[in-house]
Amino acid sequence: MRRPARRESVIHAKAPTRADRAAAGPLALTVIAVGAGLATATASLDGQERPASAERFEVMEASIAELQEALETGRVTSVELVEAYLDRIAAYDQTGPEINAVIRPHPRAREQAVALDRERAAGRVRGPLHGIPILLKDNYDTYDMPTSGSTLAMAGLVPPDDAFQVRALREAGAIILAKTNLHELAAGITSTSSLGGQTRNPYAPERNPGGSSGGTGAGVAASFAAVGWGSDTCGSIRIPSAVHNLVGLRPTKGLSSIDGIVPLSHTQDTGGPLARSVADLAVALDATVGRDPADPATAVLADRPMPIFTEALDPDALAGARIGALEVWLDEDGQEAEVTRVVRRALEAMTAAGAEVVDVTIPALDSLMDGTSVIGLEFAVDLAAYLEATPGAPIERLGEIVDLGLHHEVLDGTFRRRRASEPRDEGAYEETLKRQRALRDAVTSFMDEYRLDALAYPTLRREPALIGAAPIGSTCQLAAHSGLPAISAPAGFTRNRLPVGLELLGRPFDDARLVSLAFALEAATTPRRPPARTPPLEAGRPPEPTRFSVRADAGWAGRDSGVRTEASFLLDRPRGTLDYVVVTSGLPAEEVHAVVLQRRGGAAPDAVVARLSGPGRTSVDGTLELSALMLADLDRGLLELALYTRDRPLGAARVRLDP
DSSP states (O other): OOOOOOOOOOOOOOOOOOOOOOOOOOBOOSSBBBSSSOOOOETTTTTEEEETTSOOOOOOOOOHHEEEEEETSSSSSSHHHHHHHHHHHHHTTSSSOOOOOEEOOOOOOOHHHHHHHHHHTOOOSSSTTTTTTTEEEEEETTTTOOTTTTTTGGOOOSSSSSOHHHHHHHHHOOOOEEEOOOSSSOOOOOOOOTTTEEOOBBBBBOOOOOSSHHHHHHHHTTTTSEEEEEESSSSSTHOOOOTTOOOOOOOTTSSSTTTTBBOSOTOOOEEEEEEHHHHHHHHHHHHHOOOOOOGGGGGGGGTTTOOOOGGGTTTTTTTTOOEEEEEEOOSSSSSGGHHHHHHHHHHHHHHHHTTTEEEEEOTHHHHTTTTOOOOHHHHHHHHHHHHSSSSTOOOSSHHHHHHHHHHHHHHOOOOOOOTTSSSOHHHHHHHHHHHHHHHHHHHHHHHHHHTEEEEEESSBBSOOOOOOSEEEEOHHHHHHTOOOOOOEEEEOOOOTTTTTEEEEETTTTTTHHHHHHHHHHHHHHHHHHHHHHSSSOBTBBBBOOOEEEEEEEEEEEEEEEEEEEEEEEEEEETTTEEEEEEEEEOOGGEOOOEEEEEOOOOOOOEEEEEEEEEETSSHHHHHHHHHHHHOOOTTTTTTEEEEESSOTTTTTEEEEEEO
8 A cells, every 4th residue: 555645755865976887897817917906096976086095994794883883983974885885786796796686776875875974963863774874675665766676567667655664764864775686576586587687696696595585685695785675475585584694584464564565465575674683683673663554464563562673682582482493394304404404503502592492393284384375366466556556657467567578587477377366366365364364373372382482494494596496495484374473593504605594483573582582593603604705895896816826746755756736826706716727747748637626624635626637638727616615615725736647546746725
């Protein structure tokens, strides 16, 4: 439901002034020297140059509290924060790892910052979000820039007013820095769209970023802003949080307004923040939850005190808590085993922090959840109502998007199925809503019977899928179809160095309790680890590639045989590449079996992770695409260059790589 008249923004902005940014071009590679040197100056948001040598406040991984302290003490201004985050977007969104998280920077982000800096100078600070740059999923209405839902069909659509949560953010003093990509119209979990393309996971750009709030998740993980907002209809906040080592809450239905969020299913839609820490999440929630006359679901708050999430941050909250580990989603075998191992380790940490963790099984859970999704019954109807209420909408219904081909092909089957629900089967609709109520009652009764503070299970039971492969293992339905609150908190990393999320589900309006439990888990495990592919900038630009060389000498019986392998490497972290030139000397080419990279597995070498050259080759060059695990092993000194020869088939020489 759209409010009838536009609410004017608290901060008025003039025409855009941001100059075009020249993205860093590809680095020239030689094994003798690194390519282009650092520029002496970088362009600021207003097109003027600032010295590259000027001391900069480091925004990477900075918390809201740290940013606010720096603003209060004058170490940085909000304008400088905007420029610093835009520098990171310029460095890593379309170049380097090519995360592709951002649909549009806000054209007036700098003017917002200027106005808020002036307020601060005049002695007015609105609260903890004053002057803090944030990201918005591009399904949140903004009166001063398009809201597209990442579909070509709505590419230039500017709504008449702000979404409820956007208006609250502006009033809190937040700076809307950019809109982020999402799975088109929020109808999936791989963050692919006709307008935004494919977003990539900064931890492993070949992997899925989750969805539908994948652009927000990837952007927050890569420190493109302090915090970001997404929406969750069936996992769309929690799944991107899980695969990006973030924390995200799907609130109790009605705790936050969905007015002004492009709808997927008004019954299941919720909106809220994704953050790098629970403390940041709490600040963001406090600013945006609350009753809204334009969203009937929030009427449940009428006689209920509002939670204050920042007051729920208790590091000892796990002491005495009783947590039910949902056995059905904790498989010890098969492709789920590695994620289960990480989640079990997090549950052990909860036990060490004073919680009682018990394995539980909800009787007939599969049948209780069967047939409880209303997305297919509401999507086409809700989208048509939104478009009808939005002046200037270029289309009127989902069917037009399909007929005109204004959507990505991966959405074609989904959109064609869901347009068939106009008009919907009202009998089937009422039956599905009834089944949702039954699921909610069964789960809450089970938690009451076993005196559980929360149910625990993996947010995603498998590692994030490779881009192009179908994601498997979501557990999103339990919270989404029951309307119960659930938080995804970082549990740790798999052996492949991929993030895992632990989901905690609670009773209605136990949201603050869930945040408190997640805060205590975070205090016990300190699980946050930033992506290696988006390192700190140097003078506003990505760091130069790292050049290093190694030499492995082959010797027998304490004597130098004269056989050696020399290698020069160039490590480009943002691109995740390792260029190499390898030369073996001191023996005929036919004596060489191979030169490889091996992982050091303790006292003895572990498996070969890359073959650099094969039989009969004494000179080779090439480029390795590094996985998240290979890059981590390289940083930890666990990779070795090894030479294998006819005389020494079990290894003639080896040396550790040290970038």
